[in-house]
Amino acid sequence: MxxxxxxxxxxxxxxxxxxxxxxxxxxxxxxxxxxxxxxxxxxxxxxxxxxxxxxxxxxxxxxxxxxxxxxxxxxxxxxxxxxxxxxxxxxxxxxxxxxxxxxxxxxxxxxxxxxxxxxxxxxxxxxxxxxxxxxxxxxxxxCEVGDFVIIGGGAAVIQFARVGSHAFLGGMSGLEQDLIPYGMALGNRAYLSGLNIVGLQRRGFSRNEIHDLRRAYRALFAQEGTLLERVADVTEEFKDHPTVMEIVAFIKAGGKRSMCTPKNGDEA
CATH class of the missing domain: 2.160.10.10 (Hexapeptide repeat proteins)
Known part of the structure; x- marks a missing residue:
């Protein structure tokens, strides 16, 4: 050169x-x-x-x-x-x-x-x-931001927050909590609005992988039981599914912020 x-x-x-x-x-x-x-x-x-x-x-x-x-x-x-x-x-x-x-x-x-x-x-x-x-x-x-994350214009992320790989944070959002891998968060203050399905499709994730993530998401953020109990159930059911286990590992690792969760009734 x-x-x-x-x-x-x-x-x-x-x-x-x-x-x-x-x-x-x-x-x-x-x-x-x-x-x-x-x-x-x-x-x-x-x-x-x-x-x-x-x-x-x-x-x-x-x-x-x-x-x-x-x-x-x-x-x-x-x-x-x-x-x-x-x-x-x-x-x-x-x-x-x-x-x-x-x-x-x-x-x-x-x-x-x-x-x-x-x-x-x-x-x-x-x-x-x-x-x-x-x-x-x-x-x-x-803050920690994983691979392939997209953050929309004007969004703000609070100190010590974690944003998992392949997540999407919408424009003008204010994120005060940790955002799971593959998750999508919107709003001020931001809430978990589902999975980043469009991003997963664009990056070539298979239909089966996305289907597994949907099922795991619904189980993790169901109304029954505590989050720890739901994580244990998902760990057992999806232990052979690497994408799901990435979310599980992120939640188990924890941090200084609580987990960004859905509003009642939201699904992936």
Whole structure:
């Protein structure tokens, strides 16, 4: 690949590491501890700073702020990090913060993610692969987001929440609880409205897999018994069904937030 292509108005601080094929556009800044992988492209007016690593072929658009100190009043300058995977798309005005001492010192972003204009990833978050944040999504600190999650425009996720793989959070929703894998949540405040059936179909899940998920969903969120009792029943019935057991494992693992549940009468 070609050597880095740097616009005359860009600032590359001493110590920054730029791999082959990197493009740094007008008025962009790359900090002393930043590393840009092969083929990374910074459009104009991009700032990548802090102990930040950006994976190969990721593209970052104007006025994105990547790696500045976290928005945590307890932060005292500790050398925390931000790791962004390869082939990501980071659009205008996006902000992504590194970790803090109170959260493990690290924020991570997987491969193939898209962060649309003005979305935000808070400190100590861990975002999986192939995740899409629509415009103005707000992810507070310490959140976990699984693979293939889609979050609609203007949605907000409270700190310490977990969003399971293949889940969908609707636009303008306010998520205050954990959202199960394959689940769909809507509303302010968000409630579990069923399974992300359209997403599952688009990603090639079989009819049988979707059927099993529907049955398990109805059993997990039935009116009878406690959630723990229903989880035990589903574990026994669906122990040979990997997709269902992913939901079971998510619920059993627990977290600092309660589980997002349906309104009465909602089904998958």
């Amino acid at each position: 070609a050597n880095p292509k740097i616009h005359p108005t860009a600032i590359i601080e001493d110590g920054a590491k730029l791999s082959d094929g990197v493009t740094v556009g007008p008025y962009s800044i790359v900090g002393a501890y930043a590393t840009l992988g092969e083929g990374v492209e910074l459009a104009s007016h991009v700032v990548v700073t802090g102990r930040t690593t950006v994976g190969a072929r990721t593209r970052i658009f104007p006025f994105a702020s990547i790696g500045h100190q976290p928005q945590d009043l307890k932060y005292k300058g500790e050398p925390s990090t931000l790791d962004i995977g390869s082939d990501c798309l980071i659009r205008e005005g996006v902000t992504i913060n590194p970790g803090t001492e109170g959260g493990g010192m690290r924020t991570t972003i997987g491969n193939g993610c898209a962060f649309l204009a003005n979305s935000h990833v808070g400190h100590d978050c861990h975002v999986g692969n192939n995740v899409i944040f629509s415009n103005n999504v707000m992810l507070a600190g310490h």
